[in-house]
Amino acid sequence: MLRRALAGAPRQVHHLLWAALLTIGAIGQAAMAEPALEKTEIRYQGWAGQVTFTELAEDLGYLAPLKLKWVGNTISGPQDIQTVVTGDVDIGGAFYGAIIKLIAARAPIRAVVGYYGSDDNTYNGYFVKEDSPIKTARDLIGRKVAVNSLGAHLEFVLREYLARNGLSPGEAKQVTLVAIPPVAGEQALRQGSVDVTTLSGVLRDKALERGGLRRLFADTDLFGNFAGGSYVLREKFIKDNPSTSRKLVEGISRAIAWAQATPPQEVRARFERIIAERKRNEDASPIKYWKSTGVAARGGVIGDAEVQVWIDWLVKDELLKPDQLRPSDIYTNELNFYRPGKAAEAQ
Template identity: 30%
Template sequence: MRSTIPRTPIIATVAAVAAALVLSACGSSGPGADGSTDGKGGEVALRVPDPGNSGFLAKGKKDGSLDRALAAVHAKVVWTGSAGPFAPAAQALNADQLDVAQGSITSAIAALAQKPGFELFAQIAPDEAGEGILVKNGSPIKEVKDLIGKKVAVSQGGTSEYLLLKALEKNGIPADQVQRVYLRADQTSGVFNSGQVDAWATWGAFSIPAIANTGAHLLVDGRAIGSDNYAVWAVRSRFAEQHPEVVKAFYGYLHENGAKEKADPAAYLNVFTDAGPTAVSPAEQQIAVEFGRQRAVDSPITEADSARFAVVAAFYADQGVTKAKVDVKPYLISINSLGGDAK
C-alpha cells in the first residue's frame, strides 16, 4: 500500500490521506479524456490521478516538468480524480476513465482476480519502514501474539489485510484467532483513535499521521513481517498497446524523480501549501523524511520481482483472500521491450 508520497509503501503524507477519498472524479476530465488525442495538435492525453500536495508528481504538476517530459513523445498529462486506494483506481482503468495508477501488488492481485483491463509496468520494492501494524502507545499489545482475541482494522484484499495475515503467519497464529474489522483506509483513523479496534494494519499514508499526532507506534513494520508488498504502477491495457512510447516516457520520469525524492524527501513535502488539511505538519515531516530516505526507487519489473509477486499470489490463495492463485506474469510489461533505454 510508497506513493508523491502517493506511494503505497511510502505514501508518506497527510496529503495522500486526504487523497484517499476514492477516484470519484474519474470520469471524463477535459481534453483527451478518451485516452487518445486532445484535438489540439494531436497530443496523447495521459490521465493520471491527481497527486495532492506532496511527492515528486506533485512537484511535476507544479513546475510542469512532467508535461515537458511527455511532450518529447507528443503527450500531455491530464490530472483526474485523486491518488487513493487502488481498488477504485483499477475499476477506473477497466472502465477507460484513467490511464495509469499506483497501488500495491496485494491490491493489484485482488483486482487481477476479477476481469482486469490493466497491466503492471513498474515496481517499488516493499516499504520496510512505513507499513505495519499500529497500536496505541501504552497498549497492552506488546507483540504479535497479543493480537489473539483482539480486533484489527484492515482494508479488505489489499495491503493492510496482507500485513496482518503475514504477521500472524510469521508468528504461527491462526488467522481466525484475530478478528478482522473491514474498513476503508481513509475511514479508519477515527475508529482506531476511539478504541473501537485494538490495532490497525496500514501503510505510510496513514501510519505517519497516526504516529505523529495520535500517540501510536508500529508494533511490527514491513521488515519484521517479511513483507513482499511491492508498490506497482498499472497502465490501462489498451493505452499501453496504443501508446507504448508514452508509457516508457512516463516510466522514465518516475524513475528519475523517484531517485531525487529519495535523496531529499523534505524538498517534496507541502509542494503547493504548508497550511490547511492537506499540509504535512512539522511532526509528520520528521517521520516522512525518515521513512522517505528508506524508500526504494521506481524501477522495471524483473524476473526476481515477478517471482515475489507469485509468492504473494500464492499466499493470498492459501489465506482465502482470492478463490484461486492469480497468475500475475501475463499482466507484466517489460519496460525494456517498449523501445529506448530503460534505467
C-alpha cells in the first residue's frame, strides 16, 4: 500500500519518507527496549574528597535519565547501609560483614554490586612506629589499635589476623579497638595515642613518604586480592522499582568496569573534574594517589566465595548460627550489567 502511494512521487520525496519511517521505527524499538522508570531520583551519601562509583556512573552518562540527589557525606560503611535500612537514602555501601549482620537481624536489604576491595595497589595496612616493639600478633595483647569504625572491615581483618596467629578469644579481647577518623590515624600513632593504626590509599602513601612507620600486616596478606563490600538496596525498593533498580545497578557496574579498564591517570583526571564541579568545599588532593578500584570481578559481579568467607567468620565468632545464612540470601547479580548469561562483553 505504501509502495503504491509512493509510486508517482519524486525520488527525493520517496527517500525522505522512507528515512522518516525508519527513524520512527528506531524510536519505537528504543522505547520498547527502555521501560519507563518508576523513580527518577536516587538519594545517596557521598564521601568527602572521593568520587563514588554511583557518582562516576552519572558523570559517564550511564544513569540517564536517573538523577542523583546527594544528601550529605557518610563516615563509614555501617552508617551508610543503616540509612538504606531506615529509608533515608536509596543506595549505600559497606563491608560484607556489616551487610551480613544486618540481614541476619532481618534487615530487608540485598547486596547488588561489589564496589571495593583490596589488591596490590589498593589495600588496608596496619602500621606501627618504626621503633615499636610490636613485631607479632601476640605483641598486640594490651595494645590499642585505631580503626575507622567498630564492627566494620578493619575490625574483622584484625580479629582474623589475631585468630590465625594463635590468640585465644580471651587474649584477642585484650586488644583494644579505638574508633578514630582515618584522617587522624597517622597523628594518633605518632603521638602515642594508639600503638597501631590502619592506613589506606592517600593516607597510607603520604604517611609512608614522611617515614618512621613500619607495616605490621595488611588485609591482602590474609585474603589475597578480594572484594570486600557491596552496594545494597532495600528489597522493597527493588520490588517497587524494578526498572529503576536495574538502570541504577547496571550503570554502577558499567562505571566500575570503565575504571577497571581505563588508565589510572585518566580515571584520576575525571575524578578531579567531578570534585571541582560539584563544589562541596573539599580537598581533592587524595585523588592523585588513586591507583585501582580494588574490585576483582569485572563490573563488581559478586561471587559466593567472597561472601561465604565472612559468613564463616561470623559463625566462628558465634554471631551467626551454622547454616543460618547462605550467600544467596545476601546478594543478587540479577541487576548487574555483567551478570552471568548476559552478553555484555562486547558493549
